[in-house]
Every structure is written in structure tokens, then in C-alpha cells.
Amino acid sequence: MCGIIGYISNEDGGNGRDDEHGGGERADGGPTGGGRALPVLVDGLRNLEYRGYDSAGVALVEDDAVAVHKQQGVIDDLALPDAHPATCGVGHTRWSTHGKPTDANAHPHTDCTGDVAVVHNGIIENYDHLRAELEAAGHAFSSETDTEVVPHLLEAELAARREAATDGGRVDEDGDAGGAESAADGDGEPVDDVGPYRTASTSGGFGDVDVVAAVEAVVDRLEGSYAVAVTVAGREELVVARQDSPLVLGLGDGANFVASDVTAFVEHTREVAYLEDGDVARVTGDAVDVRHDGAWVERDRKTVDWEAEAAEKGGYDHYMLKEIYEQPGALRQTLSGRIDEVAGDVDLDVDLPADVLADVEEIQLVACGTSYHAGLYARRLLEEFADVRVTVEVASEYEFTGGRDPWETLVVAVTQSGETADTLSAMRKAAKAGARTLAVTNTVGSTAAREADDALYIRAGPEIGVAATKTFAAQVTALSLLTVHVGRRRGALSSERASHLLENLRGLPGAVQQLLDASDRLQAVASEYVDEDAYFFVGRQLGSAVALEGALKLKEIAYVHAEGFPSGELKHGTLALVTEDTPVLTVLTEGARPKETLNNVKEVESRGAPVIGFSSYDAAANYLDVEIPIPDLGVLEPLVANVGLQLFAYHVANELGRAIDKPRNLAKSVTVE
Numbered sequence: 001m002c003g004i005i006g007y008i009s010n011e012d013g014g015n016g017r018d019d020e021h022g023g024g025e026r027a028d029g030g031p032t033g034g035g036r037a038l039p040v041l042v043d044g045l046r047n048l049e050y051r052g053y054d055s056a057g058v059a060l061v062e063d064d065a066v067a068v069h070k071q072q073g074v075i076d077d078l079a080l081p082d083a084h085p086a087t088c089g090v091g092h093t094r095w096s097t098h099g100k101p102t103d104a105n106a107h108p109h110t111d112c113t114g115d116v117a118v119v120h121n122g123i124i125e126n127y128d129h130l131r132a133e134l135e136a137a138g139h140a141f142s143s144e145t146d147t148e149v150v151p152h153l154l155e156a157e158l159a160a161r162r163e164a165a166t167d168g169g170r171v172d173e174d175g176d177a178g179g180a181e182s183a184a185d186g187d188g189e190p191v192d193d194v195g196p197y198r199t200a201s202t203s204g205g206f207g208d209v210d211v212v213a214a215v216e217a218v219v220d221r222l223e224g225s226y227a228v229a230v231t232v233a234g235r236e237e238l239v240v241a242r243q244d245s246p247l248v249l250g251l252g253d254g255a256n257f258v259a260s261d262v263t264a265f266v267e268h269t270r271e272v273a274y275l276e277d278g279d280v281a282r283v284t285g286d287a288v289d290v291r292h293d294g295a296w297v298e299r300d301r302k303t304v305d306w307e308a309e310a311a312e313k314g315g316y317d318h319y320m321l322k323e324i325y326e327q328p329g330a331l332r333q334t335l336s337g338r339i340d341e342v343a344g345d346v347d348l349d350v351d352l353p354a355d356v357l358a359d360v361e362e363i364q365l366v367a368c369g370t371s372y373h374a375g376l377y378a379r380r381l382l383e384e385f386a387d388v389r390v391t392v393e394v395a396s397e398y399e400f401t402g403g404r405d406p407w408e409t410l411v412v413a414v415t416q417s418g419e420t421a422d423t424l425s426a427m428r429k430a431a432k433a434g435a436r437t438l439a440v441t442n443t444v445g446s447t448a449a450r451e452a453d454d455a456l457y458i459r460a461g462p463e464i465g466v467a468a469t470k471t472f473a474a475q476v477t478a479l480s481l482l483t484v485h486v487g488r489r490r491g492a493l494s495s496e497r498a499s500h501l502l503e504n505l506r507g508l509p510g511a512v513q514q515l516l517d518a519s520d521r522l523q524a525v526a527s528e529y530v531d532e533d534a535y536f537f538v539g540r541q542l543g544s545a546v547a548l549e550g551a552l553k554l555k556e557i558a559y560v561h562a563e564g565f566p567s568g569e570l571k572h573g574t575l576a577l578v579t580e581d582t583p584v585l586t587v588l589t590e591g592a593r594p595k596e597t598l599n600n601v602k603e604v605e606s607r608g609a610p611v612i613g614f615s616s617y618d619a620a621a622n623y624l625d626v627e628i629p630i631p632d633l634g635v636l637e638p639l640v641a642n643v644g645l646q647l648f649a650y651h652v653a654n655e656l657g658r659a660i661d662k663p664r665n666l667a668k669s670v671t672v673e
């Protein structure tokens with residue numbers, strides 16, 4: 001997840017352009033609606049930093065160039081001029097998905113001529129195909145990103161349209177027709193290195209070419225999800241487009257904004273219009289014009305009533321709740337471009353070929369906390385679908401022992417941050433012994449990603465709340481994709497069976513949304529059962545992994561005693577603690593042996609304990625005090641149930657007035673052993 005901001009004002013707007021310090025500044029130091037772009041973009045990026053923070057950049061429109069300043073690091077490290085006269089520009093804060101966080105990979109990305117600058121949020125699934133086509137046509141790329149295909153496609157489109165408008169004639173000074181050729185210095189290299197500051201226009205300008213039509217033609221070729229904002233040298237306009245990635249217009253007085261969310265500009269205007277999928281809009285200081293399917297359309301104007309701080313949390317009271325609600329979108333990103341339904345296979349961007357996997361006798365999953373629970377879930381999937389022996393170990397307990405042959409062992413470090421000391425230490429022990437390592441992480445460029453032989457990114461976007469929520473779901477989802485990858489390459493999984501699992505994965509975001517829609521119900525259940533003596537979470541198989549995670553969530557944020565375990569273990573001890581003041585939360589779904597679990601439910605029910613069931617098993621209804629229905633989704637049903645457990649924990653903690661986003665004594669990333 002990345003953050004986008006675009007700003008454009010009338011040259012005469014606000015405090016005008018003659019202010020020595022860049023104009024447009026209020027008495028309190030903040031920018032006004034009118035005036036120069038740079039301070040507005042920088043403020044907007046600071047407000048968006050929670051969406052991603054590994055690199056940042058801005059593009060400022062000049063008469064015959066677009067000045068780009070971008071680099072790895074946080075916004076405050078960005079080297080910027082003290083002032084800049086531009087009244088139009090875009091900015092971006094990045095959370096890497098394609099390519100490491102480096103200066104070159106930071107946005108904005110430019111075309112060969114330096115006239116077009118683009119910022120992008122989302123994933124362009126067919127970028128490798130487009131890039132190959134563009135490179136064959138002579139375009140020189142400067143980054144490893146998927147985004148960079150957009151400015152190059154646009155360059156070609158604008159050049160073609162300019163040529164058509166001039167009746168095939170050449171319009172720039174050296175008689176070049178523009179496009180890729182004009183960008184290269186003869187060796188196919190870009191004219192200017194991409195550095196923190198770039199102003200290399202060689203196109204001769206794109207004249208009056210209709211940028212909106214060109215952007216429409218370009219986005220038509222993109223597959224995947226995108227919110228893009230485009231600037232072109234000499235053009236006082238922003239052109240934006242969205243598909244499955246948020247983009248909102250901020251409507252000011254003599255100035256307009258565009259951003260990933262209103263946080264970016266809420267201090268300037270609360271008047272907004274949300275773009276819809278398929279929209280392309282032209283934004284100037286005076287007007288906002290939206291096109292959809294080739295026709296001009298109106299989008300409703302709304303007034304948001306959030307304060308800036310609330311806006312950062314998207315209107316939610318806590319980051320944790322926001323992140324719980326972000327799960328459908330996060331899971332779509334995890335899956336994006338990775339499923340090949342026709343072949344019943346996946347395309348994972350990891351170098352684990354069939355001959356390597358054929359030699360693997362055992363997969364060891366190492367992790368801590370919530371990631372360990374994701375590992376427990378994945379173990380069942382790998383064993384069932386990839387027919388391979390799997391062990392899961394708490395990273396701090398891990399040793400590479402037991403007579404294992406390193407050449408026959410694949411060690412998978414599951415760590416959302418990629419920086420957990422215990423997990424890194426386990427991974428290093430495995431690597432030292434000679435085993436192949438794979439990091440499954442949310443953080444491109446993290447230590448785990450750098451040190452492992454391969455990295456599989458879960459693409460959940462940054463998670464601020466200390467208690468992991470969306471990253472757990474994304475880890476299990478990414479590990480499910482890995483299961484298909486391993487199963488298919490080892491010849492253990494038929495394409496039909498793989499297709500069925502992939503179909504369930506496709507249905508996962510929608511099923512999670514169904515649970516989120518039941519949040520009011522879970523809030524009421526939490527109110528009813530707040531302040532009990534203890535809480536037990538039970539299930540079997542995949543359900544027991546989720547039971548452990550549900551209990552951990554409640555402990556972490558509500559500070560109440562909670563225990564999770566396989567339901568079969570109730571009778572071997574914990575049953576002695578079960579009373580009418582100890583609610584038992586139960587996973588009764590496919591993949592969790594609901595029939596056997598129900599027998600254990602009967603044991604606690606007969607002792608008066610309230611039973612809250614997350615269930616797709618009809619026979620259970622009579623034994624449950626509360627039934628939360630889980631939609632049919634095969635082995636992913638327990639993962640959907642987990643969303644209900646997250647909401648339960650959240651609402652209990654909220655009723656108890658806990659510091660939900662920063663629970664006492666806990667840290668988001670534990671970098672000591």
C-alpha cells in the first residue's frame with residue numbers, strides 16, 4: 001500500500017506565486033488552498049506516511065520539464081529545494097511491492113523524455129509483458145518497478161497522438177518524432193540518470209495533445225489494480241485514473257487535490273468526490289472533469305467531518321479496527337496476478353523450481369507470535385495438498401538438529417516485519433547448516449528478505465496496530481499460494497484440486513467481507529461476555545491454529561486470561577477450569593473437524609459454559625449460545641472465522657478501555673532475542 005497526493009492551484013490562487021518562500025503558506029506555517037505545490041505535497045505525504053514509508057518523492061511541473069525529487073527513506077529525509085514555483089505536482093510515499101526500496105525504485109517514475117511523471121498505488125499484473133514490449137521498441141527503464149511501464153506507455157501514446165495531430169509531421173526542433181527514440185542518446189540509454197533531481201525534457205513537448213484520452217488508452221492496457229496520477233511538462237493539469245485502488249478528489253477554492261485518502265488534504269478542504277473503478281479524471285485549479293467508459297460523468301460531492309487524526313485512521317477509532325476492515329483489500333493484493341486458474345497453478349515470483357522442491361524431504365516453518373500461528377495453519381495445508389513432511393517451530397526454540405539433511409530441508413521464516421530477532425536467528429542457524437531458506441514477509445528489503453535465498457511477499461500493506469490482524473490473513477493466504485506452488489511442482493497436487501483451492505482463495509476476500517458485515521453482532525456478543533473469569537478458544541486441525549490466534553489477540557489487547565488449544569485437549573485438564581463464567585469460543589467449520597469438535601462443545605455446554613460458535617456446521621446450532629455463521633469456503637473457513645475472533649477481541653478490549661493500538665509491554669517488532 002502506498003500513498004498518493006496530487007495538487008494543482010490557479011496561479012493567482014491563495015497567496016499567489018510571488019511569495020519568497022514558495023507561496024501558499026498560512027500564518028501558522030501550513031499551506032493554504034492556493035499557491036505553490038511543494039509545501040502542500042510535502043504536508044500531504046507526511047499525513048499519508050502511515051500507508052507506507054520506505055521511500056518518497058515528488059514531481060513538480062515546470063514549463064518544459066517535470067522536476068523529480070525522490071529517494072529511499074522517510075519523507076523528512078527527502079532532499080528538496082527550499083522553494084519551487086510549480087503550482088501543479090504529485091507526490092508519493094512507497095511501501096515496496098516490486099523492487100527494493102531504492103532511489104531508483106521510488107516514485108514518481110518518468111518516461112524516457114522526462115516530460116511525463118507518474119505515481120501509482122497498486123499492482124500492474126501484466127507489467128513484465130508490457131515492459132518487454134516497450135524495451136523492444138527502444139524504451140530504457142530505470143527501475144525494477146511495475147509502475148514504470150505507465151510513463152513509457154504514456155510517452156508512446158502522447159507521441160503517436162502528437163504525430164497524428166500534426167499529420168505525421170515532426171514537431172520538435174531536431175525533427176524527431178518523439179517516443180522512445182527521442183529519449184535515447186543513441187545507445188538506448190536515458191538522457192539523464194534518474195537521481196534525486198531530474199529535469200531532462202527531450203520530447204520538445206507534447207503540445208495540445210489530449211492527455212486524458214492518452215491516459216484512457218494506456219489504462220486500457222493495464223491488468224491489475226491501480227490508482228495513478230500523471231503530470232506532463234508544461235501542462236497545468238493532473239490526470240488520474242483508478243481501478244481497485246482508492247482515489248479521492250479534494251475540491252478546494254481555486255485549488256484541487258487528489259489523494260489515496262482524505263488524510264492527505266483534510267486540513268485544506270473537506271469537500272470531496274470519490275472516484276469509481278474505471279474513472280479517469282482531469283483536475284485543474286478550477287475544475288474536475290470525470291470520464292467513465294468514454295463519457296463525461298458526475299461524481300457526488302460529499303463533505304467529510306473527520307479531524308486530521310481521525311482521517312489517518314480512515315474514520316476508525318483505532319488502527320487495529322481499520323486494519324481488520326482492510327483485510328478484503330489486503331487479500332486481493334496478496335493474490336493479485338499470482339493465480340493461473342486455467343492451469344490450476346500459481347505464479348509466485350520465487351525461485352523454487354521443481355528440481356529443488358523434488359529433493360525436499362521436509363519443510364520447517366519457523367516464526368514467532370501470530371506468524372507462528374500462520375505457520376501452524378500452513379502446515380496442515382502443505383501436508384494435505386503438497387504431500388510433504390512439515391514441522392512448525394517457535395523460532396526462539398529452533399535448532400537445526402535431529403539428523404536432518406540440510407540439502408533435503410527447506411526452512412521457511414514467516415515474519416511480517418522481517419526483523420524479528422528470534423526468527424532471523426533461526427533462519428541463520430538453518431542457513432549455516434546449509435539448508436535453503438525462504439522468507440515469507442510483508443517488508444521488501446527487510447533483513448529476512450535480504451538474507452534468505454528467496455522471499456515471498458504477503459503484500460498486506462503497512463500494519464500500525466501492534467496486534468497483527470491483516471498480516472495474519474495475508475500470511476496464511478500467501479502460504480496457501482506457496483502450498484499450490486510446492487504441490488504442483490512436486491507432482492503431488494492435480495490441477496483440478498489446485499483449481500478448487502484457488503477458487504476458494506479467490507472467494508476469500510468476499511467471505512471476509514461477510515464477517516466484517518456482522519461486526520455489530522460481534523460487538524453485542526463482546527458486550528454480553530466482557531468481564532468474565534477467563535476465555536477458552538478451541539478447534540481442531542486448522543481450527544486449533546485459529547483458536548491459538550484468537551486467544552493471543554484477546555490476551556494482547558484486552559489483558560484478560562485467554563487460552564487456545566485443540567478442543568480434544570479440553571478433557572485432559574482445562575475442563576476443570578470450565579464454569580459458567582468462562583466462555584468457550586469454538587471453530588466449527590470445514591478444516592476444523594466440526595463433528596469431533598462438537599463432542600467437546602457438548603462437554604463444556606453441560607457444565608454451563610457459554611459457547612460462542614463460529615460455524616458452518618448445521619448440526620452444532622442446538623449446542624451454541626451464540627452462532628456466528630461462516631460462509632462455505634473449504635479449508636479457508638477457519639481463516640474467515642478468525643476475522644470474527646479478531647472483532648470479538650477488539651470489542652472486548654474497547655469495552656474495557658484498553659490502549660488497543662499500543663498494548664502495554666508489547667512491541668510491533670521485537671528486535672532482541
Ligand code: G6P
Nearest residue numbers: 369370371415416417420468667
Ligand atoms: C511481536 C508482535 C506480534 C508478532 C510477532 C512476530 O511479538 O507483537 O504481533 O506476531 O512479534 O512478528 P513478525 O514481524 O516476525 O511477524
